Amino acid sequence: LAAMNPDICRERENATFNTETLTNMLDGSAEKTRRRREIESLVINDPDFQHDDPNFMSRSERYDAAVKKSSQMIMKLRDYGISDPEEIYFYKRCVHRGFSEPLDLHLGMFLTTLLNQASPTQLDTFFTPAWNLEIVGTYAQTELGHGTHIRKLETTATYDPSTQEFVLNCPTVSSIKWWPGGLGKTSNHAIVLAQLYTLGKCHGLHAFIVPIRCMKTHQPLPGVTVGDIGPKFGFEEVDNGYLKLENVRIPRENMLMKYAQVEPDGSYLKPPSDKLTYGTMVFIRAMIVGESARALSKSCTIAIRYSAVRHQSELRPGEPEPQILDYQAQQYKLFPLLAAAYAFTFVGQYMSDTYHRITGHINQGDFSQLPELHALAAGLKAFTTWTANAGIEVCRMACGGHGYLCCSGLPDIYVTFTPTCTYEGENTVMMLQTARFLVKCYRQAREGQQLSGTVSYLNEQQRLQPQPVSSRPTVVNINDLASLVEAYKLRAAKLVEVAAKSLQGELQRSISQEDAWNNSSIELVRASDAHCHYVVVELFAAKLSEISDTAVHSVLNTLALLYALHGITLNSGDFLQAGLLSVPQLSQITQRIKALLVEIRPNAVALVDSFDYNDEMLNSVLGRYDGNVYESMFEWAKRSPLNRTEVHESYYKYMKPLRSKL
Numbered sequence: 137l138a139a140m141n142p143d144i145c146r147e148r149e150n151a152t153f154n155t156e157t158l159t160n161m162l163d164g165s166a167e168k169t170r171r172r173r174e175i176e177s178l179v180i181n182d183p184d185f186q187h188d189d190p191n192f193m194s195r196s197e198r199y200d201a202a203v204k205k206s207s208q209m210i211m212k213l214r215d216y217g218i219s220d221p222e223e224i225y226f227y228k229r230c231v232h233r234g235f236s237e238p239l240d241l242h243l244g245m246f247l248t249t250l251l252n253q254a255s256p257t258q259l260d261t262f263f264t265p266a267w268n269l270e271i272v273g274t275y276a277q278t279e280l281g282h283g284t285h286i287r288k289l290e291t292t293a294t295y296d297p298s299t300q301e302f303v304l305n306c307p308t309v310s311s312i313k314w315w316p317g318g319l320g321k322t323s324n325h326a327i328v329l330a331q332l333y334t335l336g337k338c339h340g341l342h343a344f345i346v347p348i349r350c351m352k353t354h355q356p357l358p359g360v361t362v363g364d365i366g367p368k369f370g371f372e373e374v375d376n377g378y379l380k381l382e383n384v385r386i387p388r389e390n391m392l393m394k395y396a397q398v399e400p401d402g403s404y405l406k407p408p409s410d411k412l413t414y415g416t417m418v419f420i421r422a423m424i425v426g427e428s429a430r431a432l433s434k435s436c437t438i439a440i441r442y443s444a445v446r447h448q449s450e451l452r453p454g455e456p457e458p459q460i461l462d463y464q465a466q467q468y469k470l471f472p473l474l475a476a477a478y479a480f481t482f483v484g485q486y487m488s489d490t491y492h493r494i495t496g497h498i499n500q501g502d503f504s505q506l507p508e509l510h511a512l513a514a515g516l517k518a519f520t521t522w523t524a525n526a527g528i529e530v531c532r533m534a535c536g537g538h539g540y541l542c543c544s545g546l547p548d549i550y551v552t553f554t555p556t557c558t559y560e561g562e563n564t565v566m567m568l569q570t571a572r573f574l575v576k577c578y579r580q581a582r583e584g585q586q587l588s589g590t591v592s593y594l595n596e597q598q599r600l601q602p603q604p605v606s607s608r609p610t611v612v613n614i615n616d617l618a619s620l621v622e623a624y625k626l627r628a629a630k631l632v633e634v635a636a637k638s639l640q641g642e643l644q645r646s647i648s649q650e651d652a653w654n655n656s657s658i659e660l661v662r663a664s665d666a667h668c669h670y671v672v673v674e675l676f677a678a679k680l681s682e683i684s685d686t687a688v689h690s691v692l693n694t695l696a697l698l699y700a701l702h703g704i705t706l707n708s709g710d711f712l713q714a715g716l717l718s719v720p721q722l723s724q725i726t727q728r729i730k731a732l733l734v735e736i737r738p739n740a741v742a743l744v745d746s747f748d749y750n751d752e753m754l755n756s757v758l759g760r761y762d763g764n765v766y767e768s769m770f771e772w773a774k775r776s777p778l779n780r781t782e783v784h785e786s787y788y789k790y791m792k793p794l795r796s797k798l
């Protein structure tokens with residue numbers, strides 16, 4: 137403690153609540169916090185996982201180090217007996233310090249898809265070797281020409297009954313598989329999504345296990361052209377790859393046959409329900425909501441701790457320079473994001489719990505709640521990743537010039553996180569999927585059907601019709617969270633109605649369903665956004681009722697109010713248009729937000745401390761727990777490769793000769 141920066145010490149002394157109590161609440165219990173820290177320290181104290189700063193390494197070195205760590209990680213998971221999926225995920229995240237890694241697709245998609253879609257015989261054949269890393273796989277869906285519209289994927293798998301094999305081909309340039317993680321160098325197998333042809337008929341997309349590299353030499357097999365797609369915006373450790381298949385033959389048993397099947401004679405058996413493959417998608421999108429919370433909470437930790445130790449400019453003449461966290465404008469940038477980080481943490485927990493609950497129903501053959509879960513996971517994945525993505529950048533800029541340095545940790549968080557807006561369903565496309573569900577529910581409610589779950593507010597369409605402001609007292613009580621939740625609900629109801637009516641209006645112009653849909657897509661995306669925003673505010677408010685510690689309850693209540701009111705100011709047009717808010721209330725909200733910033737200020741550092749990121753895991757000089765930023769920055773800079781002696785030689789080689797010529 138002696139070495140701590142005095143500013144950051146004072147911040148912690150000023151907090152009005154116990155950070156450990158809040159940490160335990162975020163983890164689920166004190167025991168879960170203890171276990172999480174135990175797993176973290178296994179990694180931190182392991183000499184094999186000492187962390188070289190990847191920013192001083194070439195891409196090949198980063199890939200090499202990541203593969204090495206991944207292989208050791210798998211052995212150690214077994215040695216330590218870590219088998220709970222959540223603990224495996226956490227251990228893996230610690231080992232790689234939050235970066236993606238070459239085995240991500242093997243662990244996250246290849247094994248999961250086998251579990252969900254392989255028949256019992258196929259599980260016997262493929263799962264154990266895959267679990268033991270003899271088979272290392274990836275998931276090859278996207279092609280050069282198509283990512284979103286998978287029905288148009290062009291890779292084919294044609295059944296040949298004479299040999300009982302499938303013949304796989306990528307017939308065009310646009311059909312080359314492009315992007316799969318771990319494909320470029322690491323994998324020896326791929327689950328390939330291809331159009332199934334049998335007995336002259338196309339049955340659409342199916343999944344096939346395709347060996348792509350020799351199990352002994354790791355060289356590409358005949359007919360397989362495979363490689364790395366080159367440097368990207370981030371994801372340096374991952375060998376995202378390309379794959380071209382030319383007359384590659386695989387046995388009939390390599391089509392994943394838990395549901396759809398091809399008999400030896402080539403006859404095709406349909407899957408019992410097309411919803412059966414939804415499960416993995418929903419699960420991964422639900423996990424991404426949790427990733428949004430983590431990326432944003434890490435960024436807020438860095439920016440808020442740094443703002444507590446950074447002094448700049450003059451607040452009052454003659455006084456010492458203030459901490460930049462004392463500037464209202466700085467608080468206005470960071471505290472709403474802090475509130476969003478808490479909100480998304482609770483939403484992530486809700487999505488994970490809901491997924492497990494509904495999976496239980498699905499296993500009993502009850503699919504009734506799947507469409508809602510599917511729509512919610514798609515919408516919340518898009519809503520939270522968009523907010524977090526923009527928020528990370530705000531945090532970076534809030535750290536001034538130093539935020540641009542790699543040692544701030546913020547560039548790495550950004551480039552690792554930003555593709556979540558694109559993969560596992562491009563965000564706009566996700567919002568449109570949610571809108572399709574909302575419009576369907578809206579129509580059902582109008583026809584008198586009783587809706588349940590998060591869309592049940594559409595049952596009350598008459599009651600929910602916002603009244604003109606003049607004819608009723610103010611709807612929103614800006615000091616009451618329940619009233620704010622109600623306002624978000626009314627806004628969502630209004631925007632779903634606007635979208636549905638726009639669609640209806642377009643259809644009355646005698647245009648096709650598809651054109652009507654396209655012409656209404658701005659309203660549709662806005663309706664989904666409003667629905668998700670309502671769900672987030674509602675879940676944040678609901679979480680408060682579970683908190684018994686008064687001090688923690690009070691500080692989280694302040695954050696929830698800030699989250700809700702700040703969201704209203706960002707979308708004030710919607711609230712005004714829907715008659716939910718009066719113009720004078722807008723300036724009252726601004727005043728209320730200012731008061732909330734003042735309330736949060738003494739707890740800001742304690743609130744980010746409660747996320748409990750160990751310095752090793754946060755990997756940020758600006759966000760260090762002890763606040764000793766400048767010393768650490770100087771030490772870090774000295775390690776820059778440009779400071780090596782041989783680099784000076786470039787100067788003498790190219791610049792010195794100029795002197796005599798100019």
Ligand SMILES: Cc1cc2nc3c(=O)[nH]c(=O)nc-3n(C[C@H](O)[C@H](O)[C@H](O)COP(=O)(O)OP(=O)(O)OC[C@H]3O[C@@H](n4cnc5c(N)ncnc54)[C@H](O)[C@@H]3O)c2cc1C
Nearest residue numbers: 275276277278282283284315316317555558559560562564
């Ligand atoms: C880091 C990273 C890792 C990846 N890993 C894998 C992997 O392991 N395996 C794999 O198979 N793929 C992977 N992908 C690919 C990823 O799944 C696709 O990029 C994603 O599905 C989006 O598809 P697209 O690139 O074709 O975008 P497009 O669909 O071409 O989108 C481009 C634009 O068009 C818009 N658009 C498209 N369709 C519509 C529509 N119907 N209505 C309105 N707007 C529309 C989108 O909103 C977007 O603005 C990865 C991608 C990245 C970036």
